[in-house]
Amino acid sequence: MDDSQIIDLFFERSQRAIAELSKKYGAVCSSVSKNILGNSLDAEECVNDAYLGAWNTIPPQRPAPLLTYVCRIVRNLSIAKYHANTAVKRNSFYDEALDELEDCLSSADTVESELKAEELARLIDQFLDALDKQNRVMFVQRYWYLESVAAIAQRFGLSANSASVRLFRTREKLRRYLKKEGFDV
């Protein structure tokens, strides 16, 4: 079933909308949430909350693409839960990914006040546009979907080490790009 048909079901207030949404995007939503939270129970709760969020906002919204809309909700809910849940060990893919990304940015507090997330997102978008497709997809799978390096390596037929090296080089490029754009790295 394509996205527009699923959204039509939401507009009709049909409960099949949730079932079809889950059938089409449930796996990737669960994967994102599990990568952040590190446990299936919390992830399932976040995914269900995201479905509820979609139910409450569609209509009036008619998001396109639907995947991104739902996944963003899942990601945000999962990160919020991660921070709220002090029992979570600091060993999820989320932490690993954060550790890697941290090197791309300055530690200077002055930058923080000047920086808006939207502006940084725009710069990262521009940076991603300049990458070749494979490196771009690897970067987004690692730092948006929080996929493990091993899983990414498997998909691209790379060794884990080779995938790590590619991601490292991309982060270095990002670091240089952000510096060029005015960040004091």
Add this chain to the structure above:
Amino acid sequence: MRREDISNAVGNISARHIQEAMPARAVRKKVHWARWGTLAACLCIVTIGIGALLSADRASGLPNKPSVAPPVVSPTQSVQPETGSVYYSQLQLPKGRADADMFAAFSEMAVDLVAFDESMLSQCSAILEGEITNMYLKSYSYAVADDKFGADTPLNYDTKTIVYEMRIDHTWYGDDNTGDTILIEDQIIFPDETFALKVGHKYVIPIYEVGEAIEPHSAQVVSGNITRDSALSTVYPFHPQIEVTQDGGYVVSTDWATLSAAQGREIIVDVDMSEYGEFYKDKLMLLTRDAFSAQMRALMGELF
């Protein structure tokens, strides 16, 4: 700046990048209920069967090879277009199907897929054409240091690979080792008996050097042997490899964008396939040797 800030920024990147990078849904090979019902009873039989298979293969030597002349790669200024379709069952392919035991060994495997793209070939060390003369399973059991369940409690792993012996008839890219027999060791078998690599069949396979050891994780291996039989692996084992017919044609999937740009014949797949094979049933074409050669040379010129 807090590190969460950049995470938030990455979280707000454009939908087009998120959509593009969406990992394909996990897919799992269907296992018949009957297999579950008899799984326990069959476990030892399968184990014995694989052992017997390996013994038999090694004892009998290499199987007879079909009389297929190696291709002559000659420059062509123009490619004669071919029209019309051909049924898969009419292709001049050697008889024989994939070994059921091989599939049983990998039946629990789940993978996420990213579609093949010719740019993936930039990492390959060679593109070889040749005949699969033998294949066997290899098992690895090893343990890695891990403190997940407390100190001194290593995590144990069991995994399998499939090793192909390939006699090289032609080298499309890389050092020319025509006439040699090499080993290619993969951690996945394409889960469709029509398109999986088979002994006695000829293929064109891009390979790369994956290293001397199975890479479990970055953790330290504390027991077991993780040395591979071959440091070479198939670049993209998740789609049908290019198969060479006995009359010199090339069966190419259309995700080879450059190769499939040639005028070829559509292949109508009229044989039973798994759900994985079904994906490619309308994505195969038959190229003549000249057309394949011209397109492959163009692709090599573009990539290397």
